[in-house]
Amino acid sequence: MYKVIKKDGNAKRATMETVHGTIQTPVFMNVGTAAAIKGAVATTDLQEIGTQVELSNTYHLHVRPGDKIVKQMGGLHKFMNWDKPILTDSGGFQVFSLAGLRKIKEEGVYFNSHVDGRKIFMGPEESMQIQSNLASTIAMAFDECAPSLATKEYIKNSVERTTRWLARCQTEMKRLNGLEDTINKNQLLFGINQGGIHEDIRIEHAKVISEMDLDGYAIGGLAVGESHEDMYRIIEATAPYLPENKPTYLMGVGTPANILEAVDRGVDFFDCVYPSRNGRHGHVYTNRGKLNLFNAKYELDARPISEECNCPACRNYSRAYIRHLLKAKEMLGMRLCVLHNLHFYNNMMSEIRQAIEEERYKEYKKMRLDGFEQGE
RNA sequence: GGAUGGGUAUGCCUAGUGGCGAGGGCAGCGGACUGUAAAUCCGUCACAAAGAAACAUCGCAGGUUCGAGUCCUGCCCCAUCCA
Numbered sequence: 001m002y003k004v005i006k007k008d009g010n011a012k013r014a015t016m017e018t019v020h021g022t023i024q025t026p027v028f029m030n031v032g033t034a035a036a037i038k039g040a041v042a043t044t045d046l047q048e049i050g051t052q053v054e055l056s057n058t059y060h061l062h063v064r065p066g067d068k069i070v071k072q073m074g075g076l077h078k079f080m081n082w083d084k085p086i087l088t089d090s091g092g093f094q095v096f097s098l099a100g101l102r103k104i105k106e107e108g109v110y111f112n113s114h115v116d117g118r119k120i121f122m123g124p125e126e127s128m129q130i131q132s133n134l135a136s137t138i139a140m141a142f143d144e145c146a147p148s149l150a151t152k153e154y155i156k157n158s159v160e161r162t163t164r165w166l167a168r169c170q171t172e173m174k175r176l177n178g179l180e181d182t183i184n185k186n187q188l189l190f191g192i193n194q195g196g197i198h199e200d201i202r203i204e205h206a207k208v209i210s211e212m213d214l215d216g217y218a219i220g221g222l223a224v225g226e227s228h229e230d231m232y233r234i235i236e237a238t239a240p241y242l243p244e245n246k247p248t249y250l251m252g253v254g255t256p257a258n259i260l261e262a263v264d265r266g267v268d269f270f271d272c273v274y275p276s277r278n279g280r281h282g283h284v285y286t287n288r289g290k291l292n293l294f295n296a297k298y299e300l301d302a303r304p305i306s307e308e309c310n311c312p313a314c315r316n317y318s319r320a321y322i323r324h325l326l327k328a329k330e331m332l333g334m335r336l337c338v339l340h341n342l343h344f345y346n347n348m349m350s351e352i353r354q355a356i357e358e359e360r361y362k363e364y365k366k367m368r369l370d371g372f373e374q375g376e
Numbered sequence: 377g378g379a380u381g382g383g384u385a386u387g388c389c390u391a392g393u394g395g396c397g398a399g400g401g402c403a404g405c406g407g408a409c410u411g412u413a414a415a416u417c418c419g420u421c422a423c424a425a426a427g428a429a430a431c432a433u434c435g436c437a438g439g440u441u442c443g444a445g446u447c448c449u450g451c452c453c454c455a456u457c458c459a
Contacts, residue, residue, distance in 0.1 A: 029411095031411080031412070032412095033411095033412050034412085038412075038414085038415080040415095055411075057411080057412080060412085060413090087411090089411045090411085092411075093412085094411095094413090096411090097411090097412075097413075098413065100413095101413080113413095114413040115413080140411075145411070218411080220411065221411095222410085223410040223411090224410080224411095231410095249411090250411095251410095251411040252410050252411040253410060253411085254410045255410070258410075271410095271411060272410050272411080273409085273410065273411085273412045273414090274409080274410055276412080277409065277410090277412065277414070277415095277416085278409075280414085280415050280416085281408090281409075281414090281415080281416075283408095283409090292406085292407085294405095294406090295405090295406080296404085296405070296406095326415095329415075331415080334415055
C-alpha cells in the first residue's frame with residue numbers, strides 16, 4: 001500500500017507498506033546483487049548506515065547459488081539475515097549488460113552463463129518463478145533494458161515485446177502468489193517503462209502499462225549511454241503518465257545530482273551501484289563533491305572523509321589511514337569507503353524526505369547541487 | 377685467490393641468444409565506472425619528437441659485424457660454492 005503524505009512541486013514524500021515493513025520514500029535501495037553488498041558489507045551493518053531496502057538480482061542468484069537452494073534455505077530474507085524489504089531485479093538488466101552472452105526471442109532470453117557458459121533460459125515466467133523462490137518483497141517485471149542509443153525502430157519493437165512480457169509476468173505472479181508452498185504470497189510486482197530517449201514511445205508505453213494495475217512502476221533503460229539532459233527530459237515526460245497512486249522507481253540511477261533532479265520530477269525509488277562500486281574504487285562522496293582517496297594529496301590528510309558525516313568510517317578514521325588501507329589492498333579500506341558512501345546516499349535521502357515534508361525541496365536541491373560544485 | 381651464475385630504462389623484478397629506438401609485471405601517478413561478468417578497466421610511467429627529423433640507453437671499456445642487449449677480450453660489481 002503506497003500513500004503520498006506530502007507533495008512539494010512534483011517531489012513526493014510517501015510511505016509504502018509491505019509485509020517486510022514500511023518504506024519511507026524517496027528511498028535509495030542499496031544494491032547487493034548476489035545477496036551481498038560488495039565490499040564486505042554485512043546485513044548486520046545496514047542498520048548503522050540507514051538502509052531501508054536491499055536489492056538483489058534474479059539472474060545472478062539463479063546462476064549462483066540457485067533460487068531453489070535459496071528457497072530451501074527459507075527464502076532470501078532468512079538466507080541473508082535481513083528482515084526488511086528486498087527488491088529483486090528481474091534479469092532484464094542482464095539482457096543489456098550481458099549482451100554478448102545472450103539471444104533474445106519472443107519467448108524469452110537465452111543466456112550463456114557468465115560463470116560457466118551453460119545455457120540458461122529466462123522468460124517472464126522463469127523470472128517470476130525465480131523471484132518467487134527468492135521470496136523478495138518486490139519483484140520486477142522481466143523486460144529488455146535496451147541501449148538508449150539503439151535505433152528507434154529497435155526500441156519500438158523491444159518495448160512492444162516488453163509489454164507482452166509484462167502481461168505474462170503479471171499472470172504468472174498471480175499464479176505463484178496463490179500456490180500453497182510460496183514463501184511470500186504477497187510478493188509485489190513492479191512493471192517497467194521503456195522507450196529509450198523517445199518521448200512518444202515512453203508516453204505510449206506508460207499509458208499502456210498504467211492500465212495494468214501493478215504495484216509500482218519503474219522507468220528503466222536510462223543511464224545506459226544517453227546524456228543527462230536526455231535522461232531528465234525523459235523522466236519529466238514519462239512520470240506524469242504513470243499512476244499517481246503507485247510508486248515510481250527510476251532504475252539504476254544514479255549520481256547524487258541525478259537523484260536530486262529525479263525526485264524533483266516525481267520519482268520515489270532509486271538504486272545504483274555507484275556508492276558501492278565507487279567506494280570499492282576509493283571514490284567517496286562528500287557534500288562538496290567526490291574525492292578519490294587514492295590520490296597522493298591525501299597521504300597526510302588527518303581529516304575524516306567528511307567532517308559532517310556520522311558514518312563508521314568518518315567517526316573513527318582519517319583520509320590518510322583509509323588511503324593507506326586502499327593502497328595496501330586491505331579489505332577494510334574498501335569496506336569503510338562503501339559504508340561511507342551508502343551512508344551518504346541513505347542520509348541524503350533522509351534529508352530529501354525532510355525537505356519535502358517542510359516544503360523546501362527546491363531550496364534543498366539547489367543547496368545540495370551548489371555544494372557538489374564547490375570542491376574541497 | 378679459484379669455480380659457477382648474474383648485472384636490461386626513473387624504484388624493484390623480469391623477457392630477450394645477430395635486425396632492438398628493447399616486451400611484460402610490480403610499485404608510482406592520473407582517469408573511468410549509473411536496475412554490478414567490475415576489490416575492475418584504461419592511460420601514463422628515460423629524453424626528445426609528429427619528422428622519410430632525430431640517433432639516448434641493456435654494468436664499464438674495447439673489438440668482430442652491413443648491423444651487437446645478444447658474439448669476443450679485458451675490467452668493475454653482485455650472488456652462491458670452494459680454498
